[in-house]
Amino acid sequence: MSPALKKTLATLAIAVLSIFSLLPFYIMTIMGTYQNEDLFTKIVLVPGSYLLENLKTVAASRFDLVYLNSLIVSLSSTVLSVFVSACAGFAFAKHEFKHKNKIFSFVLLTMMIPGQLGIVAYVIEMRYLQLSGTLLPLILPWVANAFGVYWMTQFIRSAVPTEVLESAKIDGCSDIGIFFRMVIPFIYPAITTLSLLVFLWSWNNYLLPLIIINKPELYTIPLGITSLGDAYRTDLAAQILGLTLGTLPVLVLFAFGSKSFIRGLTAGSVKG
Amino acid sequence: MSKSGGTKRIVVALVLCLLAALIAACGGGNSGGANPSASGGTGPNASGGGADTGGTGGGSGAEAGSGGDEQLKGEFVLWTWEPEHPTALAAFNKKYPNIKMKRVNVAAEDVPKKLQTTIASGGELPDVIRIERGQKAKIFDMGILEDLSAAPYNADTSLLFDYDIPAFSVDGKLVAIPDDMSVAGLAFIKPLAKEYFGTDDPEEMEKMFTSWDVFIEKGKEVVQKSGGKVKMFPSLGDVNDILKGQRPEPYFDGNKLNVSALESVLSALVKFRDAGIVDKLDQWTPAWNAAFGGDKYIFAECPVWMPQYVIGPNDKKDDRWALMVPPGGGIVRGGSSHGIPKGAKNAELAWKWIEFTSMSQEGAEAQKTDGVFTHYKKAYEDPSFTNWTWRNFGSQDIGEKFFVDISATTKDMPENINDTYLDEAMSIVLQTLAKDSSFGLEQAMDRIKKELKAKAPDITW
Numbered sequence: 001m002s003p004a005l006k007k008t009l010a011t012l013a014i015a016v017l018s019i020f021s022l023l024p025f026y027i028m029t030i031m032g033t034y035q036n037e038d039l040f041t042k043i044v045l046v047p048g049s050y051l052l053e054n055l056k057t058v059a060a061s062r063f064d065l066v067y068l069n070s071l072i073v074s075l076s077s078t079v080l081s082v083f084v085s086a087c088a089g090f091a092f093a094k095h096e097f098k099h100k101n102k103i104f105s106f107v108l109l110t111m112m113i114p115g116q117l118g119i120v121a122y123v124i125e126m127r128y129l130q131l132s133g134t135l136l137p138l139i140l141p142w143v144a145n146a147f148g149v150y151w152m153t154q155f156i157r158s159a160v161p162t163e164v165l166e167s168a169k170i171d172g173c174s175d176i177g178i179f180f181r182m183v184i185p186f187i188y189p190a191i192t193t194l195s196l197l198v199f200l201w202s203w204n205n206y207l208l209p210l211i212i213i214n215k216p217e218l219y220t221i222p223l224g225i226t227s228l229g230d231a232y233r234t235d236l237a238a239q240i241l242g243l244t245l246g247t248l249p250v251l252v253l254f255a256f257g258s259k260s261f262i263r264g265l266t267a268g269s270v271k272g
Numbered sequence: 273m274s275k276s277g278g279t280k281r282i283v284v285a286l287v288l289c290l291l292a293a294l295i296a297a298c299g300g301g302n303s304g305g306a307n308p309s310a311s312g313g314t315g316p317n318a319s320g321g322g323a324d325t326g327g328t329g330g331g332s333g334a335e336a337g338s339g340g341d342e343q344l345k346g347e348f349v350l351w352t353w354e355p356e357h358p359t360a361l362a363a364f365n366k367k368y369p370n371i372k373m374k375r376v377n378v379a380a381e382d383v384p385k386k387l388q389t390t391i392a393s394g395g396e397l398p399d400v401i402r403i404e405r406g407q408k409a410k411i412f413d414m415g416i417l418e419d420l421s422a423a424p425y426n427a428d429t430s431l432l433f434d435y436d437i438p439a440f441s442v443d444g445k446l447v448a449i450p451d452d453m454s455v456a457g458l459a460f461i462k463p464l465a466k467e468y469f470g471t472d473d474p475e476e477m478e479k480m481f482t483s484w485d486v487f488i489e490k491g492k493e494v495v496q497k498s499g500g501k502v503k504m505f506p507s508l509g510d511v512n513d514i515l516k517g518q519r520p521e522p523y524f525d526g527n528k529l530n531v532s533a534l535e536s537v538l539s540a541l542v543k544f545r546d547a548g549i550v551d552k553l554d555q556w557t558p559a560w561n562a563a564f565g566g567d568k569y570i571f572a573e574c575p576v577w578m579p580q581y582v583i584g585p586n587d588k589k590d591d592r593w594a595l596m597v598p599p600g601g602g603i604v605r606g607g608s609s610h611g612i613p614k615g616a617k618n619a620e621l622a623w624k625w626i627e628f629t630s631m632s633q634e635g636a637e638a639q640k641t642d643g644v645f646t647h648y649k650k651a652y653e654d655p656s657f658t659n660w661t662w663r664n665f666g667s668q669d670i671g672e673k674f675f676v677d678i679s680a681t682t683k684d685m686p687e688n689i690n691d692t693y694l695d696e697a698m699s700i701v702l703q704t705l706a707k708d709s710s711f712g713l714e715q716a717m718d719r720i721k722k723e724l725k726a727k728a729p730d731i732t733w
Contacts, residue, residue: 038585043558123393132395211389214349214376214396226353227377 025247032241039237050237057228057238058245065217066224070203071249073135073220077142077202078195084143085194089152090183094165104153111146116207123212137212138220142202148194155190155264156183192257193264200250221246345370348621351378351386352402357642360635364628371621380404380608384411387613391416397613399622403448404608406692413689417447417611418619425612425623431631432647439684440609447611449630452576453645454607456517457678458598459574459583459665464502464567465594468494474596474673481599484515484540491549494570500548502570506563508706509555510573511544512537512698517603518683524690527730531717534694538701538716545705552706561586573598575605576645576674579662591666595673601681645675652676690724690731697723 031039034048091097092104126137160183168178184191206222213219219227225242228235254261350373361373376398378386384407390397391414403411411417420427427446429437440448462472469480469490481487491504505511515537521530544550551569553560563569564586572583574595583593610626612619629635629646636651651657652675660671697720704711704719724731 035585120389120392123389123395127393127395210378210382211386216375216377219377223377226379226382227355 028240028247029244032237032244034237036235036237039240051241054235054238054241057235058242061224061228062216063224063228063242063245066219066221067245069135069218070221070246073138074199074202074249076139078199080139081142081145081148081198082191082194085145085148085152086156086184086187086191087179088149089154089156090179092149092153093156094160094162094183107146107149111150119208119211126212132212133215133218135218138202138205138209141208142198145198148198151194152187152190155187159190160186189260189264191264192260196253196257196261199253203246203250342368342370344368344621344624346618346621347372347374348399348616348618348625349374349376350400350402350622350625351376351383351398353378353380353383353404354402357629357639357644359641360629360638360644363634363638364625367628367634368624371624373625380407383407384414387411387414387416397616399612399616399618400626401611401613402451402608403611405454405604405606408448408609409687409689409691411611412442412447412687415442416613417442418614418616419445419447420449420612420623420626421446424620425627427627427631431649433649433679433682435604435682435684436647438686439604441686448609449611449626450607450609450647451630451644452607452639453647453675454575454577454604455602455674455678455682456514456573456575456578456598456605457595457602457674458514459572459578459593459595460570461567461592462594463592464570468497468502468570472594474594474668477594477596481596483599487599488543488547488549492547495548502568503551504549504569504571505544506551506553506560506569506572507555508541508545508550508552508702509699511550512541512702513573513605514598514600514603515540516698517605518598518600519685522685522687523694524688524731526688527690527728528732529690529694529724531733534720535713535717539713541702541705542713542716545709550706554703554706565589573603573605575607577606579664579670580643583664584662587664590663593664593666594668595665595670595678597673597677597681601683602678604682604684645671652679690728693724693727693731694720696727 027044030044030047032054033051034044035050035053038044038048038050088107092100092107122137122141123132126132131137131140164186165178165182168182173181204222205220209220209223213223216227221242225239225246228238228242348371352375355375364371364373380402381404383401383403387397387401389395397416401411418425421429422445427449429446432450436450437446440446440450460472460477465477466472469477471477471480481490487504494502494504519533519537521533523530523533551563553563561582564572564583565588572578574583579593587593610630612622612626616622627635629639631648633648633651636646636648636657639646640657655672658671658675659669660674661667662670700723701716701719705716721733
């Protein structure tokens, strides 16, 4: 097979796969432009004329507040999660202290426990701390992100040369200085990857807000979307439009961070 | 790296903080895909004019329908997936100006989950919960709802329809009050009925279709005459909805499955399938929806919400449908109710809301303006209240048909948590039944047994 033919076939295969991947997103976007009842009659492929009405339904449900809540929760979760994970990863990867391996194993162990098991205890804890009526219970779980710690530990171990850190130490740099000036620049891809993942997980988190939030003014997007509708029906078209709008920040983040994201995911892999 | 004492202390402190947080929060960070509710609509927008005002109610409903009460003060919390009915809420606030409602949005299928975790964590329960029919058995099974027929509520059960009482009771205790009417009849396409049965008059059709056996025989004739182009129903699921609704006894007595009741429904389904009068469409698919605008299927099950939410949007032509009492009588399909959890802080205020909206004349009228027909029986004694026409049904008073003729023949069965498992098993069996003509009663029963064993081993046969 000639190289040109190979390339054409590969391009074709990628094009087909892209269509398969993008079609559901396209249909989701288009469905938001139809009236709810029209969605059941056919598979819609061309834009409808009901976008403004659906937008009105979305706007009438205080979607701006819901959006703001989601942004506060997801951005705070991301920043805190990445910072704490990077600090812990630095400690595990480049410092020696007593029982380090046991503690690291314990961190890994917490990843094996299904989240649902601890949720009731977490709700009780939040109530005890009188945080139930706030957005904090949705942020705090991400601060202690076992996956983040593991991810950062592995990345720092492989990407940050110990010699560089020792040189900095010899030059009189403090540990905090070393972390911010030397380690952080080495681990940008890992930070981007973890940020995107935490943002996405937090943005889409449904179970925890469902269980812990009882005030409409604290709803996040997944909860807010379920309440979209007029008086006596669930308005699926408006919900789908809400979902499309809810997907935008994730898309924007990915568009800006995709290069680092992929670099982070493929770090350490070797060309065969 | 150097191991200075200060650094070590910072590192150890950081790690300990992290571990403490991990232990505390490992349960909270799971991400679940958003699963927006898709519960159907609940009632029609009545096209009839405003109904008469004035109290025809009696008992506790009459009490709710009489003068207001400014003594009662406070806020009650309602868990619901529906934006609350505006006219009903306005009328309630006029009567009880000092009672406020706080609505917490919970998708219908999430109500049991949220209830379970709230109870387990000792959290604050709402004062009233809206319960969708699909979740009813699960919530009733939790044993968390107040007996509304006992003090301090003393619900007057005579205000509701007779079939409501067993359906909303657990161990003889009334634990919820139905909110919206969801009786179902049989809708048919008039031109097709005229062509194949010689009449499109609902009363004549009712006289013609005296039983399901007659229905099947007539169906065979239709299929033969049309060369297989026209059938009676689009989906076996529709037939199951009706036959299940008409079953003579509940499917379960505690954990014991009523095998004969289930077998009678299954054998009837096999009969329908083998007669070739039902098509193979799955319910709620685009093809099934589109069938309402076509002329391939003469009949459709028709709950109160169907004209507005299914037939209307799918069939742009006016005056093509008519509504009749099904052979064997009406059934209940969908709908929701209100229950008060034990330990609710403002149960008295929540009860006033339930009583007003579902057990009083004023509430029934306000709800009708909002497009909801309540279960307050006395309201239906006034013909102007029941009057309801819908463009697809021409000038037929479908309100009268639903709320007088069909209601009079309707029965409903109590269900428990096991019915939920059976419904799941049935959905698998229905698909196989529809598509595999060699799949008979015995295989269907075996499959259900297998599914139930896996899902609920406590069920006995």
